[in-house]
Amino acid sequence: MIVIVPDSTTRSTMHNIRRLAQHRSARSSGFFHAAFGSLLLIAAALFSSKASAQFRVEISGVGATQLPIAITKFRDEERATPSLSISAIVRADLERSGVFKGIDAPGALDENSQPVMTEWRGRAADALVAGSITRLADGRFDIRFKLWDVVKGTPLGGQSTAVEAGDLRLAAHRISDYIYEKLTGEKGVFSTRIAYVTKGGGRFTLRVADADGEGGQVALNSAEPIISPAWSPDGKQLAYVSFESQKAVVYTQDTASGARRSIANFRGSNSAPAWSPDGQTLAVTLSRDGGSQLYLIGRDGGTPRRLTTSSAIDTEPAFSPDGRSIYFVSDRGGGPQIYRIATGGGNVERVTFGGSYNISPAVSPDGRTLAYISRQGNAFRLYTQDLAGNGQPQALTDTSDDESPSFAPNGKLIIYASRAAGRDVLMTTTLDGKIKARLVSTTADVREPVWGPYGR
């Protein structure tokens, strides 16, 4: 086969194209369209694809192996749900994952249609989604959809569900999850939630929103700073640090009921809460014995057990997914670097070696990748590093005010805070740094994002 590529195409891109070609040669006229289209775009700089203005999703970057998918407007979508577009939410979800490229899909189809596959192949789509929304007599909405493999010309599946108005967004995200899993074999994260802190007008809030940044609800409203939110593994609680009593105190709060308790309010500062994977213990930074050291404390508070014993700053603990070790930041070697210690205590092993300032560790759900923030000159930038063997640090961004990385529960995306045009914003990125999305919210400054677990 002959594929035309620009001179600037990298070796790895060529490798990916060959690999994909072998993998998909059986099915594949659609592949050539996609590869050729993608290569032309690689020659261009970045492109941005905007979904409808209502959602203001800003996605940039291009990947060599994106699957082109057409999602038509669901029948009656504009009439039944004028305030939101299920099809646009699904398209934005799939594009943000970095795995899909949305194809414009005019026309009126629904889940009962018999689409003409040659027409969709002509539009360079490999997959097609169509559906309908009907308002029921009891005020709920009946949402149905079907997914087709355009290359093979066969339906892959579909669903129908009835939901209340308040769950329309969640229903759209569940459709995205279904499509993502059918076509990639991986679990989608579109119906998960994030938490983050806002600052504006002299007030601070801790908010919970959908993973696309929409639908934010206030969990805590305060005149004093809130920092370091952390989801419990079951997604029911948030731990955080509040300065409401003029010092740093760790609280846990049930998001559904708002019930909260302070679990670490010892002498001095109490901060950096991190939940163990079984949800029973939190690692925290306490200054009760002088300095900043790591301790373990039960989820209901109580007497802490000291974990680190250095005269340096030890802070920002993060459990490994198997709960057996804790990554943390220490400046025992001069400047802040990331180290690892067994949860039961013992030897401390250094993990980061590049540069003089590495903080904010986050471990991927499979335990194999470390994300963190590294200071390079005057810039604070998001990096990843393989944890097995001699992982080399990889920069994921070229921005200079990155902070607070957090993995999605499927390990395929990282959410982080950054600065754009003088404002603090939330971003997601694929692990190779190629596809980025800005989660646009209407509040002034947003920071400290954390990605919640599966399940609601």
Add this chain to the structure above:
Amino acid sequence: MKKTMHVGLTALMAAFVLAGCSSVPLDDKSNVPVETRNTTGTGSGTGANTGGTGQSGVTPVDLTKGGQNAGLGKVVYFDFDSYVLKDEYRPLVDSFAKSLTADRKKKVVVEGHTDERGGREYNLALGQKRAESVTKALALLGATDSQIEAVSFGKERPAVQGSDEAAWAKNRRAELVYR
């Protein structure tokens, strides 16, 4: 004759002195005009000693306004990446320590801060180190543990907005607050 005159003069002087020192009740209700001879501390300012009160002048000490360390302030500034208490702030720390040792019911919280550069939690810990530099000094000068607490706001509560060295220098600080 000399002796009588001496005694007489003494008596006369005594009479004058006694007349001058007669105490005038301030709540005299008899509408007799009251002449106030001395100004004692009525809560305003330090060093409000009106020199003209001669032998009975009193200098007021106003503890409510931290007047004891008048002019020394209550903020200690730090160099970049440092938590070392500089010599120029020793007198300020001394004056707080004196106040604490003189009154064991007094408590001071030292609030440490950093400039905006760097991570939130790491800066919280740096601010804590700055606060502890000051509380350690207070303890060495006689304050008891229960009178002092070191806390940190990290970079969350800047004194000055701005992203230049002038602003950063004003934010790298520890504030001493009576609580």
